[in-house]
Amino acid sequence: MKTVDGAKLLASLGEGIKEVRGRLTPDAPMDRVTWFRAGGLAELMFHPHDVEDLATFLKLLPEEVPLTVTGVGSNLLVRDGGIPGVVIRLSAKGFGDVELAGENRIKAGGICPDKNIAAMALDHGIAGFEFYYGIPGSIGGALRMNAGANGGETKDLVVEVHAVDRKGSQHVLSNADMGYTYRHSAAPAGLIFTHAVFQGQAGDKEEIRAKMDAVRQHRETVQPIREKTGGSTFKNPEGHSAWKLIDEAGCRGMMIGGAQMSPMHCNFMINTGQATGYELEYLGETVRSRVLEHSGVMLQWEIKRLGKFMPGYEVKEFLGRATA
Secondary structure (H helix, E strand, O other): OOOOOHHHHHHHOOHHHHHOOOEEEEEEEHHHOOOOOOOOEEEEEEEOOOHHHHHHHHHHOOOOOOEEEEOOOOOEEEOOOOEEEEEEEOOHHHHOOEEEOOOOEEEEEOOOEHHHHHHHHHHOOEEOOHHHHHOOOEHHHHHHHOOEEOOEEHHHOEEEEEEEOOOOOEEEEEHHHHOOEOOEOOOOOOOEEEEEEEEOEEOOHHHHHHHHHHHHHHHHHHOOOOOEEEEEOEOOOOOOOHHHHHHHOOOOOOEEOOEEEOOOOOOEEEEOOOOOHHHHHHHHHHHHHHHHHHHOOOOOEOOEEEOOOOOOOOOOHHHHOOOO
């Protein structure tokens, strides 16, 4: 059931849209974008050619049109009713570069895979980036959520972040401006991160390689990396491990339709075949409800959920249970 109309939205943008050089796709299927391989349509998807093209488009876009920004789709759950308005997905050609930016400094585009910046650091003997080798996402997402693993966090490396706002104006933010806390930044939600500069320290290549190999081996051993998954489903509550709470609540391997909490790592939700966005989100809320009932802990989603529910297939938080 189609619930968006991208052609109508595109036509409403008028003649000015001819100035835009990037690709505009009405009714873009988000199940081809997200790693879950589930979800509805984006009303209109835009792949900007470069920063200037992005700014041009945003200046043309009416304020009332909803705007959503996605990365590579690694930790994204799209609901089956689709995403209204415009979805911006940065192009690899315009925003995927990674390069040296000074002594032990690296500049990376917003859509650059995290593992690419780790590989660049290894090539040049720059330590501190090893944890990125185990994060299946892009730099833009890492900046937004202060991505981390294996004892490292994005906040430890950021020097400055370049961004474009909803009106097409460009900004440069310092590390302090980003307001980092655990798996969160306080940067305005409307900013689109185009690239950033990171600072590491001089290191021994063999030691860096050994740490990256350890990260890779850990992921391959304990995480379902070959499945259709969104990575860690829930944040670790203070003083707890999310997977332990899920396991203790009896949710390891739990299935709803084609959605399952991985038997290998029960804080990873997977699409075993043809799971819908509804089944995935309903499973997640079922787990949250059971963990709350068992331990009294309210798990918080780490996966970002976007879009509209299909009529009759709404999912309430904790399945509507009282949380007070």
